[in-house]
Amino acid sequence: MPQRNFLQYLTVTAKGLAMGAADVVPGVSGGTIAFISGIYEELIETIHNIDLGFFRSWKKNGFSTAWKQYNLSFLVALFAGVFISIISLAKLITWLLEVYPILVWSFFFGLVIASIVYVGQQIKNWSIGIVIALIVASIFSYFITIADPVGSPDSNWFLFLAGFVAIIAMILPGISGAFILLLLGAYTTVIGIVTQLGDGITTFNGTLFLSALTKLIIFGTGAIVGLKMFSRILNWMFKHHKNITLAVLTGFMVGALNKIWPWKEVLQYRMNHTGEKVPFIERSVLPQNYDGNPQVLYALLFVAIGFFTIFLLERIAVKKGTITLENDPPQKL
Numbered sequence: 044m045p046q047r048n049f050l051q052y053l054t055v056t057a058k059g060l061a062m063g064a065a066d067v068v069p070g071v072s073g074g075t076i077a078f079i080s081g082i083y084e085e086l087i088e089t090i091h092n093i094d095l096g097f098f099r100s101w102k103k104n105g106f107s108t109a110w111k112q113y114n115l116s117f118l119v120a121l122f123a124g125v126f127i128s129i130i131s132l133a134k135l136i137t138w139l140l141e142v143y144p145i146l147v148w149s150f151f152f153g154l155v156i157a158s159i160v161y162v163g164q165q166i167k168n169w170s171i172g173i174v175i176a177l178i179v180a181s182i183f184s185y186f187i188t189i190a191d192p193v194g195s196p197d198s199n200w201f202l203f204l205a206g207f208v209a210i211i212a213m214i215l216p217g218i219s220g221a222f223i224l225l226l227l228g229a230y231t232t233v234i235g236i237v238t239q240l241g242d243g244i245t246t247f248n249g250t251l252f253l254s255a256l257t258k259l260i261i262f263g264t265g266a267i268v269g270l271k272m273f274s275r276i277l278n279w280m281f282k283h284h285k286n287i288t289l290a291v292l293t294g295f296m297v298g299a300l301n302k303i304w305p306w307k308e309v310l311q312y313r314m315n316h317t318g319e320k321v322p323f324i325e326r327s328v329l330p331q332n333y334d335g336n337p338q339v340l341y342a343l344l345f346v347a348i349g350f351f352t353i354f355l356l357e358r359i360a361v362k363k364g365t366i367t368l369e370n371d372p373p374q375k376l
């Protein structure tokens with residue numbers, strides 16, 4: 044693993060800030076940002092190498108040697124940036140969703156449409172099997188979006204499940220962790236927890252901080268378990284069935300567009316952890332059937348802004364010659 048000086052670690056933290064900002068927004072993948080900034084392979088390899096051998100190395104060679112051997116300074120610098128960015132942006136996203144829901148969801152809708160185009164373009168050899176895989180994945184994903192939630196997004200086991208599944212975003216370019224959370228119906232809950240953590244820190248409210256931190260630890264534990272379980276499977280799938288894998292990912296996003304359709308009708312409410320009444324089951328409606336101002340022109344504008352955000356990120360990646368989905372993933376996952 045490369046050795047860095049203090050300024051180089053600050054650069055790593057800056058890249059973490061960019062990754063954190065991407066992870067908050069559905070449709071933009073933190074993994075894509077890692078690709079663009081040139082740290083993806085090191086990140087995946089470092090995470091994959093972490094195991095109980097760290098403690099054996101610590102006992103045998105000392106803490107400093109074990110720390111360097113497992114490249115933990117890199118992880119600390121990177122995730123410090125990710126953490127700061129998510130804490131900073133979560134409150135803003137929460138406020139925007141409350142005040143400008145149609146415009147925010149329209150922006151997310153444009154991001155995901157662009158991600159569909161981006162991932163779909165990487166399928167090089169189309170066949171009947173590839174088309175069937177895409178269609179089946181789209182239908183499966185759509186029915187997930189209209190199914191009743193499997194549990195309350197506030198429950199601990201559901202947070203663990205959300206972290207377990209959302210970690211796919213760290214392994215796969217083009218898939219956003221926030222997008223996975225949206226599909227599960229856990230996005231606003233997780234963003235709310237992060238916002239509470241930030242509020243607990245800024246207001247020195249220990250009870251609020253510990254409550255939010257406990258839930259984030261549960262979510263993070265699910266993510267760690269998921270990363271270990273998914274990494275080898277996904278690496279094998281990309282090596283041996285890349286086009287089908289990409290078709291499934293594309294279909295997964297196509298079907299899930301229903302989840303982020305800007306105009307919704309609330310069918311059922313639930314009480315969240317703070318006792319507030321929040322939407323629980325919703326269905327998509329046409330703008331003319333929306334109960335309120337549909338803001339169609341502004342919505343279209345923000346769809347376009349979201350779409351071209353991904354387009355510009357892709358152009359930056361191509362210009363810098365970084366890895367895309369067309370390349371094989373890192374050999375050691």
